Each structure stands twice: as C-alpha cells, then as structure tokens.
Amino acid sequence: MSIRRIFTAAWSAGHSTPDFHHAQYGALTRQIPMMYAILLVNMATLAYIHLGAAPDYLTIAVPTVLGLVCVYRAAGKYRGRHQMPAVETIRRNNRDTMIMAVVLGAAITAWSLTLFGYGDAYSKGQVTFFNGITIIAIITCLMPLRQIPPLMISVVVVPTCLFLLLQDETAFRAIAVNMILVIGALSVVLRRAHTDFSARVEKQLELDIQRQQLQSLNDRVSLLAAEDSLTGLPNRRSFFDGLARLIDGDGIKGSPFAVGIIDLDGFKPVNDMLGHGAGDKLLHAVGRRLATAMPYGASIFRLGGDEFAIILPCPGSDDDILEASGAILATLAPTFALDEGKIRISATCGVARFPDAGQTAADLFERADFALYHAKAHERGGTTIFSSNHETAIKQAATVSQRLRDADLDAVLSMEYQPIVDARTGTTLGLEALARWNDPVLGRVPPDVFIRTAEQAGVIGRVTLALFRKALRAASTWPDDIYLSFNLSAQDVCSGDTMAAIFEEIERTGFPITRLVFEVTESAIMQDFGRACTALNELRTAGAAIALDDFGTGYSSLSYVRKLPIDRIKIDRSFILDIEKEQAGRDILKTIFDLCRNLRLQCIVEGVETHSQLAILASIGGTTYQGYLFSRPMAVSRVAEFLSVRSEQLQAG
Incomplete structure (x- = not known):
C-alpha cells in the first residue's frame, strides 16, 4: 500500500459533514501560514548558528530549499483564506497538508540532527531546542487535523528521541525522556482541544438546523424583497425586521445589542462629478468592504442612498463598540479604483444601544440617526454613541x-x-x-x-x-x-x-x-x-x-x-x-x-x-x-x- 493510500485511509475516519470540513478549512487557512512562519524563523536561526562550523550545503542550500517550500505552501494557504472550496477539494487539501507536514517534519528533523555533529555543546543544545519547538509548532497549528499528533510522534518525535538517547551525554538522554513526556501530554491536550473544536462545530450545525426549521415559506418567498438589488446586502426592510426579532426575543429576550447607522462622507460629490453610474459602482464596492469587515455575529444592511446600518449583538462596553466601529470604518480608507477614476471616501457612524437608548425599533433608529448627525457635526469620520446628553438635546430640539x-x-x-x-x-x-x-x-x-x-x-x-x-x-x-x-x-x-x-x-x-x-x-x-x-x-x-x-x-x-x-x-x-x-x-x-x-x-x-x-x-x-x-x-x-x-x-x- 502506498504512503498516500495509508494517509487516505487514516483520513477517512472521523467527521465527514460538509460544515465540519468548512470549519476545518477556515481554521487551517488561518493557522498554517503562522506555522510556516515559525518554521522559517527557527530554520534561519539554526542555520545561522552553524555557519562556518557545518558545510555550506547544510547551512545554506538545504535550509533554502526547505524555506522555499514553506513560503510556497504558506502563500497558497494565505491566498485561499477568503475562499471556501467544495468539500472534496477541502478533503484533498487536508490530506495533502497532512502528508506535507509529515514529510517536511521528517526532512527538517533529519537536517537538524545532521547539524548535531557540528559545533559545541551550546550548538547541540540549540538543535534539541529547535526540534522540540518545531514539533510543538506543527502539531499545535495543525490541531484541527486530529491525525497529526500521532503521526508526528511516530515520524519525528520517536526518531529524535532515539537519536538523543544514543548520545553519550546524560543531559541529552534526559532531554529525550522529557521530550517524550511533554509532547505526549501536549498530544493529549490537543486531542481534547480537537474534540472541543468538533463539538463546537456540531453545536453550530445544530443551531443552524434549528434556524432553518424556523424559517417559514413566507421568508423564502420574500427573499428578493428583503435584499438590496444594488449591493446584494439586506435592505431597509430586513434591517427593521431584524430589529423587531431581537427586541421581541430572537434568542434571549431582552439581550443587549447595538444599532449603528453609517453615512458616507463625500459620496454626493462623486455622484455629481462622475455620474450616477460611478456612484452605483462605488456603493457596490462599499457594500462588499463593509460586509467583509463585520465582526462575528454582526449584520450589515443598506438603508438606501449612501446610508448603511449594522446590528452588533452582545456589543460589550462603549470602548468595545468604538473599537468595532473603527475597524469597520477603516476598511473604507483605501482608495476605490473604478473605471471612472480613483476615489477616496470616508464614513461616519452613529450608534444606539438596546435597551438604554430605546426599546422600540423606531426609537433605536431615531437615536442612532441623531448620534450620526452629532458625529457629522463634531467628529466626521468617527463614531458617536447615543448618550443621556443626546437625549437632553433631543428634548430641547x-x-x-x-x-x-x-x-x-x-x-x-x-x-x-x-x-x-x-x-x-x-x-x-x-x-x-x-x-x-x-x-x-x-x-x-x-x-x-x-x-x-x-x-x-x-x-x-x-x-x-x-x-x-x-x-x-x-x-x-x-x-x-x-x-x-x-x-x-x-x-x-x-x-x-x-x-x-x-x-x-x-x-x-x-x-x-x-x-x-x-x-x-x-x-x-x-x-x-x-x-x-x-x-x-x-x-x-x-x-x-x-x-x-x-x-x-x-x-x-x-x-x-x-x-x-x-x-x-x-x-x-x-x-x-x-x-x-x-x-x-x-x-x-x-x-x-x-x-x-x-x-x-x-x-x-x-x-x-x-x-x-x-x-x-x-x-x-x-x-x-x-x-x-x-x-x-x-x-x-x-x-x-x-x-x-x-x-x-x-x-x-
């Protein structure tokens, strides 16, 4: 049986639902580039220490080849971070990742142990430290792949420990024993973490299924009516429907949330100078950027014109809201490249909290809009949260x-x-x-x-x-x-x-x-x-x-x-x-x-x-x-x- 078939057989066990693979893919695309970055730094350090003491092919050629492989693999994962391939493609990618991790881990280990024979006791200590840290980095970053810890122990840890046990110095034999114990314990912890990861995915799947069951035929029929045709975002109707559901008890009744109204600064001149076609393209591009900037659980809507709205569940403190809003608005700072020319705009946001600022959708919208008006006048490009001072100003107005x-x-x-x-x-x-x-x-x-x-x-x-x-x-x-x-x-x-x-x-x-x-x-x-x-x-x-x-x-x-x-x-x-x-x-x-x-x-x-x-x-x-x-x-x-x-x-x- 070939190595690929062995890995395929090992991989076929366990979870196979599409949503689980999607969650795995999302976690790995975030963690694998970090893993390769750690490997690159560690290899560069080890090679530098042995410059002059070991042959050039060991200190320059081999780490360069291994480094290029790491860069190539990391770049591939980074490019695909915003994509969600088909399940079969994800399974194939994960199998390839597992094979590459084992092969690369074995190659790096063999290279480092070859360097062990060069240099003094300090250099040898660095080699052992390098092996331990590299192994930990690989199995930690690849935690969503539950097969990695046992495979890495078999292919990398065991040979490394045997090598150290065969050394004359007692310290290296002690390190081997310590490495076995620590990495073994870490494997147990990571296996539990993988179990928790699986449980969270399954829980999310259950929640998604429940939400789908709660959707009525009327919701499906009115899907187009609830979507903004220009940006593809949920529209004003969806925004107020969402507010009503939250206020009436979609989830835990009375749970706090925040409503934000975003207005673009400098949009009307774009329409006037470049035409409505350019304005529509800009709004479409703005909608895409805002959608990708939403924090977990948050929703984005287009109210009409150059106004957008967000709903932030469990918003936290005012500082948390300002931080989240600042990150959202910051996504609009880079230049928009349209056929008509390059355009720079900014946006201002007004926020109202439920239930502090109001207990109806109309009140929350009015308070958020007032906060937006205040921000436009005093903090254009920033965020203002509705407060008691604003309530007084409304009454006075x-x-x-x-x-x-x-x-x-x-x-x-x-x-x-x-x-x-x-x-x-x-x-x-x-x-x-x-x-x-x-x-x-x-x-x-x-x-x-x-x-x-x-x-x-x-x-x-x-x-x-x-x-x-x-x-x-x-x-x-x-x-x-x-x-x-x-x-x-x-x-x-x-x-x-x-x-x-x-x-x-x-x-x-x-x-x-x-x-x-x-x-x-x-x-x-x-x-x-x-x-x-x-x-x-x-x-x-x-x-x-x-x-x-x-x-x-x-x-x-x-x-x-x-x-x-x-x-x-x-x-x-x-x-x-x-x-x-x-x-x-x-x-x-x-x-x-x-x-x-x-x-x-x-x-x-x-x-x-x-x-x-x-x-x-x-x-x-x-x-x-x-x-x-x-x-x-x-x-x-x-x-x-x-x-x-x-x-x-x-x-x-």
Missing part, C-alpha cells in the same frame, strides 16, 4: 421645533447686520444679515440651533422668507452702493418653491438684485451639488452675486471651487485665530488669496478682531474683511448711524 412651528415668525424673528469693509479705502462695501430669534419662553436662541431645527422640522423655507423680507426692507434704506449679503441654507437652494418665493419677493419690493449677495456654505452645496448649482446659476444670471461662506471648513477641493457658480469666497475665522504665531497659517491664507486672484474671485476674511491680524493679512495680500475690529453685528436701527459715521470719517480722512 423638540421644544425649539414646537415653539418655532407655533411662532409668529414676522414678530419674533429679527436681523442684525455686520459690515464688510475694504480696508484699503475704509469703505463699507456691504452688510451681512444675521438671523436672530428672541422667543418669549426660550429667550434668545442661537442662530445655528434654530436654523438647524427649522431644517429638521421642515419650516426652513418659512423662516428664510420671513428673514429675507426683513433684510430687504432694511437694505432699501441704505445707500445705493451698499449691498446686502444674505445666507441661504442647504434646503433653501435645493427647494424650487423657496427659490421661486425669493425671486417673487425681490420683484415685489423692486430691490435691485445687483445689490444682493447670497451666501452658501460648501457643505450645503455638496448635499445636492446639481440642484444647488442650478439654483445658484439662476441667481447669478438674474444679477445677484454668490459667496462661498466658511471656506476651508467643508470639502475645500479646488475642483469643486472651479465648478461652483461663485463670485467671492469668505474665509472662515478659524484660519486667522493663530495667524500672529503660526507661519503655516499665514502661508495658507496667502495661497488662498493667490487662488482668488487667479480665479478672479473677491476674497473676504471673516473674524478679524485685532489691528495686528489686519496688518498681517494686508501684508500677504488681503483687502476685504469682516469682524469685530470694524463692528459687531448691530440692530437695524443702528445701521444708518454707522454708515453716516463711516462716511464722515472717510471725508475727513
């Missing part, structure tokens, strides 16, 4: 939203105005209208709070029009050479109704549209690049100017700036906070000034507060500013006085 819906906007909203100045001449070029809300119950509500709340409540159009009417009435009393700068939100520029109402208001009042500058932020435009550009182009065509506000805090890509229909850029105040101390900040500002000159854009620096800042900005090319150094925002009643004083100063100057 609900109160603000209700007050805003019920308010007489014309009565409670007001505007303050801050001048925009050309420092070279001291001339006031225009004034930016800044929204204010003084509520009888809430008091003075910060603009960023009530504007964001108005957007979420769907009343931003009403708020914008009420403020715009007030701003037009105020600006109509100013000198004809002073323009009005007015802010539009993301929803404003993407709403046909709001933009139409703005044009109607301009026409009704007869205010010259050429004296209007509409300010929009980069992030607002990128929410729907195409629709935003269409609306802004209509304003420019009619005669208004467009300013890109808070430049530097959004995408700040030169390709986007080049495509935007803008006339001026407003540099965010964060750029000048440390301008007096940091040369890098001055260099960046000078670059932006040069960019604006080359693109024939007016450049306005916001947040100028000191004469020192003004002097530095002027020295690097700045001309137009806005900030407390010139004036704080002022009520409409003070604007005329301010303009009059400034005019007198210029005439006197």
Whole structure:
C-alpha cells in the first residue's frame, strides 16, 4: 500500500459533514501560514548558528530549499483564506497538508540532527531546542487535523528521541525522556482541544438546523424583497425586521445589542462629478468592504442612498463598540479604483444601544440617526454613541421645533447686520444679515440651533422668507452702493418653491438684485451639488452675486471651487485665530488669496478682531474683511448711524 493510500485511509475516519470540513478549512487557512512562519524563523536561526562550523550545503542550500517550500505552501494557504472550496477539494487539501507536514517534519528533523555533529555543546543544545519547538509548532497549528499528533510522534518525535538517547551525554538522554513526556501530554491536550473544536462545530450545525426549521415559506418567498438589488446586502426592510426579532426575543429576550447607522462622507460629490453610474459602482464596492469587515455575529444592511446600518449583538462596553466601529470604518480608507477614476471616501457612524437608548425599533433608529448627525457635526469620520446628553438635546430640539412651528415668525424673528469693509479705502462695501430669534419662553436662541431645527422640522423655507423680507426692507434704506449679503441654507437652494418665493419677493419690493449677495456654505452645496448649482446659476444670471461662506471648513477641493457658480469666497475665522504665531497659517491664507486672484474671485476674511491680524493679512495680500475690529453685528436701527459715521470719517480722512 502506498504512503498516500495509508494517509487516505487514516483520513477517512472521523467527521465527514460538509460544515465540519468548512470549519476545518477556515481554521487551517488561518493557522498554517503562522506555522510556516515559525518554521522559517527557527530554520534561519539554526542555520545561522552553524555557519562556518557545518558545510555550506547544510547551512545554506538545504535550509533554502526547505524555506522555499514553506513560503510556497504558506502563500497558497494565505491566498485561499477568503475562499471556501467544495468539500472534496477541502478533503484533498487536508490530506495533502497532512502528508506535507509529515514529510517536511521528517526532512527538517533529519537536517537538524545532521547539524548535531557540528559545533559545541551550546550548538547541540540549540538543535534539541529547535526540534522540540518545531514539533510543538506543527502539531499545535495543525490541531484541527486530529491525525497529526500521532503521526508526528511516530515520524519525528520517536526518531529524535532515539537519536538523543544514543548520545553519550546524560543531559541529552534526559532531554529525550522529557521530550517524550511533554509532547505526549501536549498530544493529549490537543486531542481534547480537537474534540472541543468538533463539538463546537456540531453545536453550530445544530443551531443552524434549528434556524432553518424556523424559517417559514413566507421568508423564502420574500427573499428578493428583503435584499438590496444594488449591493446584494439586506435592505431597509430586513434591517427593521431584524430589529423587531431581537427586541421581541430572537434568542434571549431582552439581550443587549447595538444599532449603528453609517453615512458616507463625500459620496454626493462623486455622484455629481462622475455620474450616477460611478456612484452605483462605488456603493457596490462599499457594500462588499463593509460586509467583509463585520465582526462575528454582526449584520450589515443598506438603508438606501449612501446610508448603511449594522446590528452588533452582545456589543460589550462603549470602548468595545468604538473599537468595532473603527475597524469597520477603516476598511473604507483605501482608495476605490473604478473605471471612472480613483476615489477616496470616508464614513461616519452613529450608534444606539438596546435597551438604554430605546426599546422600540423606531426609537433605536431615531437615536442612532441623531448620534450620526452629532458625529457629522463634531467628529466626521468617527463614531458617536447615543448618550443621556443626546437625549437632553433631543428634548430641547423638540421644544425649539414646537415653539418655532407655533411662532409668529414676522414678530419674533429679527436681523442684525455686520459690515464688510475694504480696508484699503475704509469703505463699507456691504452688510451681512444675521438671523436672530428672541422667543418669549426660550429667550434668545442661537442662530445655528434654530436654523438647524427649522431644517429638521421642515419650516426652513418659512423662516428664510420671513428673514429675507426683513433684510430687504432694511437694505432699501441704505445707500445705493451698499449691498446686502444674505445666507441661504442647504434646503433653501435645493427647494424650487423657496427659490421661486425669493425671486417673487425681490420683484415685489423692486430691490435691485445687483445689490444682493447670497451666501452658501460648501457643505450645503455638496448635499445636492446639481440642484444647488442650478439654483445658484439662476441667481447669478438674474444679477445677484454668490459667496462661498466658511471656506476651508467643508470639502475645500479646488475642483469643486472651479465648478461652483461663485463670485467671492469668505474665509472662515478659524484660519486667522493663530495667524500672529503660526507661519503655516499665514502661508495658507496667502495661497488662498493667490487662488482668488487667479480665479478672479473677491476674497473676504471673516473674524478679524485685532489691528495686528489686519496688518498681517494686508501684508500677504488681503483687502476685504469682516469682524469685530470694524463692528459687531448691530440692530437695524443702528445701521444708518454707522454708515453716516463711516462716511464722515472717510471725508475727513
């Protein structure tokens, strides 16, 4: 009988279910490369120690050949780590692995024992240590193959021990006895480990069978309805069905889990710049990466657009959730290579825990979505876990939203105005209208709070029009050479109704549209690049100017700036906070000034507060500013006085 038939006969005993072989294959593809790495390090060490003492063919040629075999075998296993071949292929691979382990183990042992005759007592000690460690590494890494320990003992351990027993030194005979005892005990332990491994696989098989039995005909019929056609991932319906099952008791009722909502950062510009075809390809590639990054037991879903969801059973501590989420998001960092070009994106995640953040699917989704919104605003590219502080913020936002819906906007909203100045001449070029809300119950509500709340409540159009009417009435009393700068939100520029109402208001009042500058932020435009550009182009065509506000805090890509229909850029105040101390900040500002000159854009620096800042900005090319150094925002009643004083100063100057 041939050696291969002997191994085949030995292999045919034991487990033969497909799932068991799949589990074996998965474990071996992870452990075999590690085994070969250990062998390579050990052989290199042993060969190095005997350089010069033993012939070159023993210290160079033989270990090189053996090493190449190890590298070849390890590479093959590593390449197949994400594959799951047919059962017969797995059985054949496992038989080949067992044969190779025995043959390679015997070859390495014979080589090491040949080196035993060279060198001093220390070198011989290293040979014995090498043999022991090599044997342990092989039988440990190949634990899923229960035939390995007895075969390795027969082919490697026994000859090695006999060799050592025949040595004159008592120490080597003692080592032989010790090796037999230790490796024999280790074999028993590994056999028990293999039994446990088999039991776990069998238990998993039983659980899988039970799950399959619980599946109804309706689940099978609705399979396609529960799958996202673009990415192949479970869809929004599957996500909420999964939440319902967990909440109602799929498994242990009330067991904690976590829900995460993932939103891609920078996806909309891909759609706008490269087209929806490229966007679909990117979403498909993102879905594949996210699916492969899921921790054991976790589920990934596509909710729609560029939003995905995950469910993490038994999430552990907040640190565990942040670590798992960070690993998932990190898979999106490498560049995506599409036919249309190479694309880099990131993602942000909001997480809510059950039952702490909510006890219904709707509540959990709402809390996770709120955490995502918070992360987008404060930790883009990271993860935020919903907390009691967020719960308080939700209640406050609900109160603000209700007050805003019920308010007489014309009565409670007001505007303050801050001048925009050309420092070279001291001339006031225009004034930016800044929204204010003084509520009888809430008091003075910060603009960023009530504007964001108005957007979420769907009343931003009403708020914008009420403020715009007030701003037009105020600006109509100013000198004809002073323009009005007015802010539009993301929803404003993407709403046909709001933009139409703005044009109607301009026409009704007869205010010259050429004296209007509409300010929009980069992030607002990128929410729907195409629709935003269409609306802004209509304003420019009619005669208004467009300013890109808070430049530097959004995408700040030169390709986007080049495509935007803008006339001026407003540099965010964060750029000048440390301008007096940091040369890098001055260099960046000078670059932006040069960019604006080359693109024939007016450049306005916001947040100028000191004469020192003004002097530095002027020295690097700045001309137009806005900030407390010139004036704080002022009520409409003070604007005329301010303009009059400034005019007198210029005439006197």
